[in-house]
Amino acid sequence: xxxxVAPGQALTLRGIGKxxxxxxxxxxxxxxxxxxEGALFLSSSGRVSTPELTHDRIEELxxxxxxxxxxxxxxxxxxxxxxxxxxxxxxxxxVAEAVVKxxxxxxxxxxxxxxxxxxxxxxxxxxxxxxxxxWLQLGPxxxxxxxxxxxxxxxxxxxxxxxxxKAGDEPGLRLAVRSDVTQGxxxxxx
Amino acid sequence: xxxxVAPGQALTLRGIGKxxxxxxxxxxxxxxxxxxEGALFLSSSGRVSTPELTHDRIEELxxxxxxxxxxxxxxxxxxxxxxxxxxxxxxxxxVAEAVVKxxxxxxxxxxxxxxxxxxxxxxxxxxxxxxxxxWLQLGPxxxxxxxxxxxxxxxxxxxxxxxxxKAGDEPGLRLAVRSDVTQGxxxxxx
DNA sequence: GATCGCAATTTGTGATCACATACGCAAATG
DNA sequence: CATTTGCGTATGTGATCACAAATTGCGATC
Numbered sequence: 001x002x003x004x005v006a007p008g009q010a011l012t013l014r015g016i017g018k019x020x021x022x023x024x025x026x027x028x029x030x031x032x033x034x035x036x037e038g039a040l041f042l043s044s045s046g047r048v049s050t051p052e053l054t055h056d057r058i059e060e061l062x063x064x065x066x067x068x069x070x071x072x073x074x075x076x077x078x079x080x081x082x083x084x085x086x087x088x089x090x091x092x093x094x095v096a097e098a099v100v101k102x103x104x105x106x107x108x109x110x111x112x113x114x115x116x117x118x119x120x121x122x123x124x125x126x127x128x129x130x131x132x133x134x135w136l137q138l139g140p141x142x143x144x145x146x147x148x149x150x151x152x153x154x155x156x157x158x159x160x161x162x163x164x165x166k167a168g169d170e171p172g173l174r175l176a177v178r179s180d181v182t183q184g185x186x187x188x189x190x
Numbered sequence: 191x192x193x194x195v196a197p198g199q200a201l202t203l204r205g206i207g208k209x210x211x212x213x214x215x216x217x218x219x220x221x222x223x224x225x226x227e228g229a230l231f232l233s234s235s236g237r238v239s240t241p242e243l244t245h246d247r248i249e250e251l252x253x254x255x256x257x258x259x260x261x262x263x264x265x266x267x268x269x270x271x272x273x274x275x276x277x278x279x280x281x282x283x284x285v286a287e288a289v290v291k292x293x294x295x296x297x298x299x300x301x302x303x304x305x306x307x308x309x310x311x312x313x314x315x316x317x318x319x320x321x322x323x324x325w326l327q328l329g330p331x332x333x334x335x336x337x338x339x340x341x342x343x344x345x346x347x348x349x350x351x352x353x354x355x356k357a358g359d360e361p362g363l364r365l366a367v368r369s370d371v372t373q374g375x376x377x378x379x380x
Numbered sequence: 381g382a383t384c385g386c387a388a389t390t391t392g393t394g395a396t397c398a399c400a401t402a403c404g405c406a407a408a409t410g
Numbered sequence: 411c412a413t414t415t416g417c418g419t420a421t422g423t424g425a426t427c428a429c430a431a432a433t434t435g436c437g438a439t440c
Contacts, residue, residue, distance in 0.1 A: 012420080026393080033225075063317070124253075126247055126251055130324075214392085214424095214425085218393090235433085
């Protein structure tokens with residue numbers, strides 16, 4: 001999810017088991033779960049690897065993020081108090097740090113934490129769970145995306161999200177979230 | 191997914207293995223996958239059962255169906271030719287048969303086939319896959335829903351969906367799909 | 381008659397094994 | 411030098427086992 005593994009990276013059950021000090025059995029169960037969630041790709045011969053997403057697939061996942069996260073933000077809006085907004089601003093500071101340090105994993109991780117913190121307020125665990133499986137599927141690709149970004153400042157749309165939350169502006173919030181989750185991925189589908 | 195198992199039904203690895211003539215290992219992997227997809231509930235002690243959904247959870251899953259399936263239908267619309275519409279009408283006949291026979295599983299199965307047939311035209315496998323995991327989560331609950339329905343004719347909204355497809359009427363299609371997937375579930379969340 | 385406690389049994393977990401298959405590398409061939 | 415063939419090895423699969431934990435059912439007790 002955090003882009004620690006590159007797209008197309010192959011994994012073996014024995015390798016995973018050795019890495020975490022367990023036998024093949026728990027490694028198999030973990031791998032099967034991640035395959036079911038779309039986070040790993042299972043070849044016809046049973047080999048597993050992180051997925052290499054096609055442009056079409058990235059477009060779909062971007063559309064899914066937009067659909068799901070706009071809904072989550074909209075549900076969170078009426079419950080977003082000042083304490084939450086302050087927390088979001090703090091996390092946004094962490095995002096900025098990762099940007100200046102050019103820390104891809106740290107950037108992805110704190111960026112997702114920003115979103116998750118907001119969406120937790122939506123009190124919609126089923127929707128959030130599905131949004132997180134989408135993040136999982138995009139993880140390796142997001143790392144590749146970061147390499148193409150030549151950014152030096154934290155994401156502009158995060159500020160728009162916070163402003164819309166403060167103002168209680170639902171249309172503005174929906175637009176800001178849609179733009180934020182769509183913007184980056186657009187770089188990858190051309 | 192088709193409501194063959196009632197909500198809250200307990201399952202054991204050895205029982206599943208015996209039922210399908212395999213050892214515990216494949217049963218474990220299948221169960222773990224279904225748990226990951228939300229189709230089965232895993233208790234803290236490791237026992238698995240079909241989920242008993244709360245009203246809040248049903249409301250969320252209904253909202254998810256609306257979000258995802260409206261998008262899928264919208265994407266399918268420009269590709270929906272006459273052959274597809276005729277196929278949908280045929281399936282709708284199967285739905286009607288299941289209704290008169292009071293066959294819950296047959297009704298759920300053919301109803302979902304109606305939707306899947308339409309959505310396959312959307313050429314959006316990632317979105318469809320997620321919609322299907324939502325169906326999976328609702329399976330046992332849909333069976334309970336069917337018991338509360340005193341219906342004697344096929345779903346009205348399917349006809350509206352077909353009419354909107356014929357007319358190329360996207361707003362009408364979106365409304366018809368949203369109504370169709372929401373209507374039934376509403377009975378359960380009160 | 382209801383509740384509590386204990387024991388027998390069921391159940392999930394992690395490990396290991398045998399086996400079939402697929403992969404990768406190197407040698408051979410054109 | 412490129413392509414193919416063949417072999418050794420790595421890898422996934424399904425089965426089985428030992429063990430710990432939890433559930434169940436029965437009997438005792440109040």
